Amino acid sequence: MKMPIGITVMDNRHSSEMNSSRLSDDSSQSESEHEVSYVDDPSMYQLPADYPYHSHDQIENDYENHNNDVAVHQNSEYEEPSNESPVENQHSTDEGNSPNQAELVSFRQSSSFNESETYNESAMINETSPSIDNDNFSNKRSRTEFEIENFETIKGVYFEPPRKKKTDIGKKLMEKMGYFEGSGLGKNNQGRLQPVEAFHQKGRRGFAFEYTKLKEAITKWDPSLEVTEIEEEVHWMTCGLAPPSKEEMNGWMALGPRKHTIDDETLFCDKSILQQIINSKSIFDDLDKHEMRRARTRSNPFETIRGAFFQNRAAVKMANMDKACQFMFTYPKTLAPNKPLYFADVCAGPGGFSEYVLWRRKWTAKGFGFTLRDSNDFKLDEFFAGSPETFHTYYGPKEDGNVYDPENQKAFAELVMHQTKGQGVHFMMADGGFSVEGKENIQEILSKQLYLCQCLVALMIVREEGHFVTKLFDLFTTFSAGLVYLMSRCFRQISIFKPNTSRPANSERYLICQGKLSNTDDVVAYLQHANRILLDNDETTDVMQLVPLNILQENEYFYQYLKESNESLGRKQIVGLLKIAAYCENTTLTEDRQALIRSECLQYWELPDQSRTAPRSSRPDDRLQSILGSKFSAISKKVPITITMHDTDNTVCRPPCNWVFFASSYNKSMPPECEPTLYFGMGRTKVYRLVQGVWQPVTGIELPPDTLVYAEMVMEYRSQGRKQRKTVALHIIDAWLLGAQDISQKFMPERQILIQKFCESLWKPTNSVLARVRPVKQHTLDEDLTKTFALTPIQMKNGLAVMAYHPPQPSYSVGLNERNEPFYYIPKSLIFMDFTRKPWSMHLSRSTGYHYYFNYKTDEKVYDDKRPQSAEADFSYTFEKRFFLDLSQDQLHSIHLLNAKAKAKCCKPPRK
Template structure:
């Protein structure tokens, strides 16, 4: 590491760019921005840039279209994880969006992949916060923002980075996210030639964040600007050592007259060297965070000795060629912008052709952003074929009527219910606009507080009070959870033609994607429907003598459980759709101390299932 007075100019940084090109780009930038005001430049840009009319399309801002462009450049590697043999899993796939309010990058990802991807956000609170609720093309329930222990979302603070890392690891089984996106930047009006120097802290923090939270073989994309200084090139070099492949690209959606570019890293190497680099960058970030004005002569100028960077000829050549090529394009873009300023009648004639070709290549529909629609529970219900089936109540069976209903062992599954004869917590739930939820009670829709489901979702579930025992201090608390039993539609994805097993698999992914364990929110859990044999071969339902009640283990872990008052039986053979499984469902109320006809002892139900297995 080399320290010294902070750089006030970059015109001597010629190690990784052609010297004449560097001089030309700095001079052209200074002359253009000094001569023309912002309003003139904006008007000229709308006419001069061949790709300007692509704009935001169906999305809420241009950042979403940039991510679409970057995804296409990389052969859709960010949205094709489910086709990648290295990453392929049952899902969901995890990503992080950092320094990226109002959320255009995430909007694109969720538009492409819906709830099959689960996102974690980190950005500054306030004016530049996430605003995904304003999106008209996605439901953002599988994305949640976090802001660090101080609640400010400041990535410069290492404490915030480490806090976000802990959240990520808790939600990803300790493995990390599949990819990280970051798009941090700030206005440098009047200091365009120093943008790189002024941005080095955010460069470093975003790169460190990726190293902290990526899983092995993960991807990273981040916005950068000029990369002339030894500091910037040294940071790129360190990241290059942590990944099997890197690239620096200037997408078409990035305006040609600015210095913006994107640094893309593929196939994270979770090695000892990567860990050492991560610890080194932690030190650098902490040093920058605690720097004082009186330390101005102690600025970090180089992360890696210059001779090491130059010694790696393949890397240094790549940086030289990349910087020179992007700078040459920027010079042309600036000159064209200036020329169009002085000639207001000129218009780039290829704008429409470029727009249509790009949308086609990026697989984006040629439509404008839709108006925000207020979708109600009744709207969703009316879109379902013959919705009257949702009013069907479960058939109540007893020991004497059991055999006449549950007639074939392999045709049925069972789930424990907290609901009882007087207290029913099982309902049809629908997701509406702005993540609002309603449940069907009788023949009326009733709003549910503190629950979030993707717009368009139609599912059958039970609201349960789960008792949670803290692993730290053994204190027991209660948390509300929605146990999803079956589903007709999850967001925009219809399950109508799927088998019960296929629906259950989708439900499991959906619940994992939209559940963030945030205090105050109703948790979302899949309620596993088990084969009838498990009723007597496994301790799914246990009787607690001290509380004189039945309990079942919660979906998360053995430290969570809930009271069981009934058993729901679902007919799930290959002939059953969601509608028929719902209509044919049957329930047995169990109570060890109630001898009336409405309740059965669990042991009697088990005997009936055993006898069914012998047939």
């Protein structure tokens, strides 16, 4: 079979029989038929002589504008065309014809057709064209008709014809069975007419779950009622009355059956507000907790602050409150210079509050922690921001950390008072709480004993003018109101404060007490009595009130303050709860201010906007190189100069007032590991010492990160003979870095004061595992060494008699079980260090008895209060100029001879 030239072979064949009208959309045609259409007369494709030439794009545009259906006559079976009749594509070159005339297209006429083939209608028919029987290509035809019918031939591109829509067989079958449009299915036309609704399930809700409370909450939520302020104001309340006495409180306490509802507690809050709080909380009773938490995260403007770079949100809450109170916690006005900041953290595991304080104050803060053991314990390994070396945990004699236990309360108070010389801590924090899932509305009633014990411990351990902050929840009951009233009588002023970092939808708030008053012992005894009643856990005998209602109401200022606080925080909580409900129902709602508020809050609270990262491990050399650079490598190579007693006239006695000395337990016969050297702390027990130029790890010592000290390990003894006991301690002689604080440029006496403060902060009174860290007592040659450096004969456990040195011991360094057993050690050498830089030297005035500095180049003399900075030797200078005087036991008495010689020389300025 022959195929007409220019026709592309495709799968479908179309009939050659053309109708006079255009194919309609409803005409049917089997997709399985293979039909082809042919055109016999080649003159049909010849363009008129006067027809202007149109470009390919112009023809295509005309075709598209008229929206004609175009079909291609195709043949899937053909014979190769004969070479006798080649296709000729000719352009006219006759005179008078322009070069823009259309090309003449001729097709080879097919010579034969397969009789079995069928033919269908041609799609090359314009809507307005006459029957195919007419002369379709005569000169009388319109230009548009010709373009459309010959478009596919000229273009050489072919399209499939539009297919006819299929008949809805199912609809016809239903109509035969009696169905008519607009009626329901079924015998009685009872079927549904509306389509099945789309899937509307949210989160983990059930398929048929319909929660009307959420929809009602959306209508009540008013976004304009939400108040967001970065800078918060603390409203203080001053009671003005002294702490109540035992006689005054006689008959105040009232007992009764335990309550299990809070709906009727409207004495200190408007009834409608209380009811709205309860109703708003109940919205989430039947809602999935995960869905509620996700909505809470999206709705809270302060949510993305989270824990910042601390281990949890509690740390940022404390930072928030500290800033709101003008840093009265971390920088109290009552803090004495050169003394640690003492604080206590009670019921506060895992320790977010303490981590913040230690980050803010570093090693200058000393903390005492008391909380439940095990899962609620302090996570000291997670203290990445503030290193916990100066934080001492205690769990009471029963080792359980139960704050309800009177024995634990008493033991914890004794420990704190002993180390603080009976003064107490500068401030105490309490953040106790427990799960009340399913009983959120009565959280206040369930937490009443926790409220009481936290306040009780604070009154036992906080010093006068100290501060206290504790977490509370609702304050609607007479019991809670009475407890707050008692605290207002024991402190100068109090405040009920809800920080921005506390989620607005919960009942959490904080009681802040400023300036503890004296004479609070009667209140302590009163609260201890109430606690013993609560410990009985008798349903019929519960403490219902601590202060009578009439006394609370008579103090109008206190009563109004508490009522306004409850109502103000209640309204804020209602708005927060309704907002969460709205965000639960509409999951597309988001709080767009979170990122901006986070940045502004951290800046206002003076916290860096950084992520939480664990400390990196590194080698001591690398860490010191990054901190000190090349300065350390030069200093570390300096070794002390060994002298004898005969060399003292030309060394430590020229002039003697320039020098200080320390008693050491090392002599040259001992191994190098025992020699005083540099110790470097990298946090917790990662401590190294420099032995012959190599850093060696040391076990059993704990130092804050980035601590570099000149020290020695000393064997300390207690008692004598067979009862003699020995322990190891680290004696610090001098320091370059104390917990990343560079003190190397300070004057040596100032460095000694900081070392004493450092050791006081590190002291752990009940820890027998780690070595003690002590400051070494420094002596001068012009003091009375017969009193300050007295040596005592001691009998060792092996029966040998030796001369021992009993250094003075501060009260904090004596453990609770070591009150009558001071320690001593065996001095075997003296370390001399020059702390006055040339050309200055220090001398003792005979007329005034005070030390003065003399410049031998200028003859200038100044007293110590006007000491020039050029006379102060830094750490590098004193470390380089140190002498090592080795002494045997029979030479110790010669120290007093050296003392007498030095006193005589101290009063004489040296010659130029």
